Amino acid sequence: MRYIEPLARLIAELGKLPSVGEKTAARYAYAILNSPDEEVEALIDAIRAVKRDVHFCKICGNYTENDVCDICATRDKSIICVVKEQRDIVALEKVKDFKGVYHVLGGVISPLEHIGPNDIRIKELLDRLDGVEEVILATNPDVEGEATAMYIARLIKPLGIKCTRIARGLPEGSLIEYADESTLSRALSSRIEL
Numbered sequence: 545m546r547y548i549e550p551l552a553r554l555i556a557e558l559g560k561l562p563s564v565g566e567k568t569a570a571r572y573a574y575a576i577l578n579s580p581d582e583e584v585e586a587l588i589d590a591i592r593a594v595k596r597d598v599h600f601c602k603i604c605g606n607y608t609e610n611d612v613c614d615i616c617a618t619r620d621k622s623i624i625c626v627v628k629e630q631r632d633i634v635a636l637e638k639v640k641d642f643k644g645v646y647h648v649l650g651g652v653i654s655p656l657e658h659i660g661p662n663d664i665r666i667k668e669l670l671d672r673l674d675g676v677e678e679v680i681l682a683t684n685p686d687v688e689g690e691a692t693a694m695y696i697a698r699l700i701k702p703l704g705i706k707c708t709r710i711a712r713g714l715p716e717g718s719l720i721e722y723a724d725e726s727t728l729s730r731a732l733s734s735r736i737e738l
Contacts, residue, residue: 605648605665606630620644625680628652631721639729652683652692661695678706680735686717697738708735
């Protein structure tokens with residue numbers, strides 16, 4: 545079916561979102577088109593506000609409205625949990641067991657995608673290690689996540705800092721953000737030293 549130009553443009557833009565195919569994008573577009581003006585304006589305002597007001601924490605790389613996120617400002621800095629992306633922090637925080645701080649790598653080492661150690665925030669992690677007693681590597685249990693964890697462990701262990709990996713409570717190839725709280729809790733409490 546051929547859509548009129550403004551609707552086709554909206555469908556195309558919505559289709560750029562992750563996991564949104566053309567049919568879903570069309571449903572969203574029609575929902576927006578049929579919504580009251582004030583709801584559409586609220587959606588537009590929310591999108592503008594998140595783009596304007598949310599940025600990276602200058603310490604850990606998490607999303608924040610301030611220079612430093614609430615976690616970095618208030619938590620135990622002697623334990624750093626290293627994650628691939630900001631969504632992983634949200635998943636781990638659901639457990640409510642971890643009292644340390646985080647470090648977001650912003651990706652993982654992936655030679656197939658031409659992503660090397662210098663392309664993610666490993667240097668920034670190493671710059672944070674003064675006074676740190678333990679680094680927990682909580683990258684996804686896939687090939688890239690394991691390779692990244694092993695690379696970081698090789699850099700940290702000679703510094704005399706305890707370096708642990710979350711335990712295998714997560715299925716191989718799964719993503720941390722989709723794990724349930726009890727699995728994440730077991731994985732955190734059963735982490736192993738590398």
